[in-house]
Amino acid sequence: MIYTCTLNPSVDYILHVNDFQLGDLNRVSFEAHYPGGKGINVSRVLKRVGVESQVLGFIGGFTGSYIEGFLREEGISTNFIRVNGDTRINIKLKTKSETEINGQGPEIKDSQFRQLFKQVESLQDGDILVLAGSIPGSLPGNLYQSLSKLAKKQGAKVVVDMSGKALLDVVKQEPFFIKPNHHELGEMFDVIIETPEEAIPYGQKLLEFGAKHVVISMAEKGALLVTKDAVYQASVSKGTVKNSVGAGDSLVAGFLGAYVQDGDIVQAFRTGVASGSATAFSLELCTWEDVQSLVPKVEIKRIG
Numbered sequence: 678m679i680y681t682c683t684l685n686p687s688v689d690y691i692l693h694v695n696d697f698q699l700g701d702l703n704r705v706s707f708e709a710h711y712p713g714g715k716g717i718n719v720s721r722v723l724k725r726v727g728v729e730s731q732v733l734g735f736i737g738g739f740t741g742s743y744i745e746g747f748l749r750e751e752g753i754s755t756n757f758i759r760v761n762g763d764t765r766i767n768i769k770l771k772t773k774s775e776t777e778i779n780g781q782g783p784e785i786k787d788s789q790f791r792q793l794f795k796q797v798e799s800l801q802d803g804d805i806l807v808l809a810g811s812i813p814g815s816l817p818g819n820l821y822q823s824l825s826k827l828a829k830k831q832g833a834k835v836v837v838d839m840s841g842k843a844l845l846d847v848v849k850q851e852p853f854f855i856k857p858n859h860h861e862l863g864e865m866f867d868v869i870i871e872t873p874e875e876a877i878p879y880g881q882k883l884l885e886f887g888a889k890h891v892v893i894s895m896a897e898k899g900a901l902l903v904t905k906d907a908v909y910q911a912s913v914s915k916g917t918v919k920n921s922v923g924a925g926d927s928l929v930a931g932f933l934g935a936y937v938q939d940g941d942i943v944q945a946f947r948t949g950v951a952s953g954s955a956t957a958f959s960l961e962l963c964t965w966e967d968v969q970s971l972v973p974k975v976e977i978k979r980i981g
C-alpha cells in the first residue's frame with residue numbers, strides 16, 4: 678500500500694485577477710477551492726492514474742472536515758489525526774504571474790504527534806511512505822528523518838518531497854526517491870543552479886549521501902533522473918500554463934503510479950514528467966487522459 682503523509686494540509690483557494698493592483702479593491706475573474714498539501718495532491722493524482730493510496734496527516738476544524746469529505750467523495754482512503762485548530766487556507770493568486778501565500782497551520786500536540794509514529798510503526802514490508810510538504814512549526818524540524826528511519830525499519834520504501842537543508846539529513850535514511858526542484862537543490866548546497874549541467878553533480882552527491890533515485894524538476898525545462906547507473910534528461914512539450922500549483926506533486930504521483938504498475942524506472946520518470954506538465958496545463962490537477970496524451974511527447978535521452 679502507498680501511504681502519503683501531509684503534516685500540514687491546506688484548502689487551496691485559487692483566485693484569478695486580470696489586472697491585479699496592490700493596495701486596491703480587486704475583483705476576481707475565476708475562483709475555486711480544493712484540498713491541498715503535497716501528500717494529498719499525490720494521493721489525488723495516484724487515484725486518477727488508477728493506483729490506491731491512503732492519506733495520513735493532521736487536520737482540524739471546518740477546513741479539515743471539508744478536506745476529509747472531499748477525499749471521501751473521490752474514493753480516497755484517509756486516516757487523519759484530528760487536531761484542535763483549523764487546517765490552513767493557502768491562497769494561490771494568478772495574475773500575470775503566480776503568487777502563493779501559505780498559512781502556518783494549526784498547532785500539533787505531543788499526543789497527536791505520537792499517534793503518527795504509531796501509524797508509521799504499523800507499515801509493512803513492501804509499503805511505500807510518501808513524506809511531502811512543509812513541517813509545521815510545532816513539530817521537530819528533523820521529523821522526516823525520524824519517520825524515514827522508522828519506515829525503513831518496517832521494510833517500507835520512502836519517498837521524500839521537501840525543501841530546505843533538512844533533506845541532506847533525510848537522504849542518510851536511503852529514501853527510494855526524492856524530488857527537489859533545481860532551486861531547492863541549489864539552496865541545499867548554497868549554490869545557484871540554472872541548467873541541467875549545473876544540477877547533475879549535486880544530484881550525484883545526493884545519491885552518494887544515500888538517496889536511491891533523484892529526480893530534479895526544472896519546470897518548463899523538464900527534469901533530470903539521476904541513478905547510480907545513469908543520468909537521463911526529459912524534455913517537456915510546450916503548452917499553455919494554466920496552473921503550476923501541484924505540478925511537482927503530480928510528477929511524484931505519476932512516477933510512483935507507473936513504478937508500482939510495472940517497476941521500470943525510466944518509464945516511471947517519463948510518466949512523472951508527463952503528469953507534471955499535464956497539471957501545469959490544467960486548471961486543477963491532471964486527469965488520466967491528460968497524462969496519457971503527454972506521455973508519448975516526453976523525450977528522454979541518456980546523458981550520463
Ligand SMILES: Nc1ncnc2c1ncn2[C@@H]1O[C@H](COP(=O)(O)OP(=O)(O)OP(=O)(O)O)[C@@H](O)[C@H]1O
Binds near residue numbers: 894913916922926953
Ligand atoms: N511551464 C511548464 N511547462 C511544461 N511542464 C511544466 C511546466 N511547469 C512544470 N512542468 C512540469 O511539472 C514538473 C514539475 O514542475 P516544477 O519543477 O515546477 O516542480 P515544483 O517546483 O515541485 O512544482 P510545485 O511546487 O509548483 O508543485 C516539471 O518537471 C515539468 O514536467
Ligand SMILES: O=P(O)(O)OC[C@@]1(O)O[C@H](CO)[C@@H](O)[C@@H]1O
Binds near residue numbers: 689713923
Ligand atoms: O506549505 P507547503 O507544505 O510547503 O506547501 C503546500 C502547498 O503549497 O503545496 C501544494 C502544491 O505543491 C499546495 O497544494 C499547497 O498549498
